[in-house]
Amino acid sequence: MQPTLNAAVSVTELGVDFGNFKAVNQVSFSVAPGEIFGFLGANGAGKTTTIRVLCGLLIPTRGTVTVAGIPYLSEESADRIKEKVGYMSQKFTLYNDLTVAENLNFTASLRKLERTYYLKRKKELFDFITFDKPESTMVKDLPGGMKQQVSLAASMLHNPEIIFLDEPTAGVTSAAREKFWSLIKSLAKNGKTIFVTSHYMDEVEQCDRIALMRSGELIALDSPKGLKESTFPHPLYELTPKRKIPYSEIEALRSPDYFDSFQAYGLRFHASPRTAQSWNEFLMRYSEDFDSQIIQPTLEDVFIRLVEGQNR
Numbered sequence: 001m002q003p004t005l006n007a008a009v010s011v012t013e014l015g016v017d018f019g020n021f022k023a024v025n026q027v028s029f030s031v032a033p034g035e036i037f038g039f040l041g042a043n044g045a046g047k048t049t050t051i052r053v054l055c056g057l058l059i060p061t062r063g064t065v066t067v068a069g070i071p072y073l074s075e076e077s078a079d080r081i082k083e084k085v086g087y088m089s090q091k092f093t094l095y096n097d098l099t100v101a102e103n104l105n106f107t108a109s110l111r112k113l114e115r116t117y118y119l120k121r122k123k124e125l126f127d128f129i130t131f132d133k134p135e136s137t138m139v140k141d142l143p144g145g146m147k148q149q150v151s152l153a154a155s156m157l158h159n160p161e162i163i164f165l166d167e168p169t170a171g172v173t174s175a176a177r178e179k180f181w182s183l184i185k186s187l188a189k190n191g192k193t194i195f196v197t198s199h200y201m202d203e204v205e206q207c208d209r210i211a212l213m214r215s216g217e218l219i220a221l222d223s224p225k226g227l228k229e230s231t232f233p234h235p236l237y238e239l240t241p242k243r244k245i246p247y248s249e250i251e252a253l254r255s256p257d258y259f260d261s262f263q264a265y266g267l268r269f270h271a272s273p274r275t276a277q278s279w280n281e282f283l284m285r286y287s288e289d290f291d292s293q294i295i296q297p298t299l300e301d302v303f304i305r306l307v308e309g310q311n312r
């Protein structure tokens with residue numbers, strides 16, 4: 001695969017090794033300017049490692065990487081990439097024991113921003129996130145959601161083209177998550193490229209496309225709708241037991257005689273019949289035991305099937 005022209009991010013056969021361990025392996029994709037690109041995968045799938053490469057922080061072991069039109073070839077190109085990208089890291093957002101103003105001043109000085117530009121940009125960003133507390137507030141006294149928004153502002157002080165957000169809403173309230181996503185959408189509408197990881201399916205649903213990682217490899221890449229359609233080409237049913245079904249019978253249903261996938265959801269099951277005939281056979285045998293209704297697959301169904309269930 002050739003690097004995609006004019007892409008915000010283009011990655012071809014990316015590999016990152018830590019010793020003998022392949023944390024990222026043979027990963028290829030590109031992200032269009034202005035796209036909201038979601039990165040999904042279980043813990044340890046290689047999401048943060050890929051982001052560190054794309055931010056110019058980690059030299060890849062193999063493959064070709066181009067970010068904001070700059071090929072990642074050397075330390076010098078990494079420095080140029082860093083000027084074009086903003087990064088809100090998974091673990092660290094802001095210094096708790098500094099004020100909001102001190103945090104932003106510190107970021108501005110690391111970025112060597114000119115003072116007039118910095119002050120103008122800070123005001124723009126405070127307006128954008130509707131920050132209404134004194135700048136002298138200690139970061140540790142901010143509510144979690146507001147801390148994440150100030151952190152987003154800090155990552156954008158130098159007006160980057162591409163913004164990497166690694167689990168930006170982990171642990172904040174659902175109202176704060178909603179506000180954060182309205183900010184993300186408005187940034188994308190104004191031409192910024194957003195690269196975001198999240199474990200919240202309702203958030204990932206709002207991405208233009210989603211890349212699904214498993215054990216360092218990219219196993220699917222499509223729009224939320226496309227992922228659902230390709231993962232569940234046949235109807236998906238929700239089965240509700242009418243009696244207590246013994247474990248051995250559930251295991252029998254998991255065998256591929258009837259279903260391509262059969263997953264427990266609390267006390268119910270989501271099941272995708274192998275064929276129309278296998279569904280009829282199931283009904284003939286089990287219609288006394290289960291109520292059934294067709295449901296639309298969610299991204300959670302997709303994730304469980306592709307990442308956790310692996311065709312079970």
Ligand SMILES: Nc1ncnc2c1ncn2[C@@H]1O[C@H](COP(=O)(O)OP(=O)(O)OP(=O)(O)O)[C@@H](O)[C@H]1O
Pocket residue numbers: 018023041042043044045046047048049050090
């Ligand atoms: N510097 C390192 N040295 C050795 N192994 C590492 C290093 N950084 C990451 N790893 C390993 O690489 C794998 C991928 O880690 P990574 O942090 O990219 O996963 P992730 O998809 O971001 O997971 P999470 O959802 O938990 O954030 C993990 O097994 C991790 O332990």
Ligand SMILES: [Mg+2]
Pocket residue numbers: 047048049090166
């Ligand atoms: Mg991570």
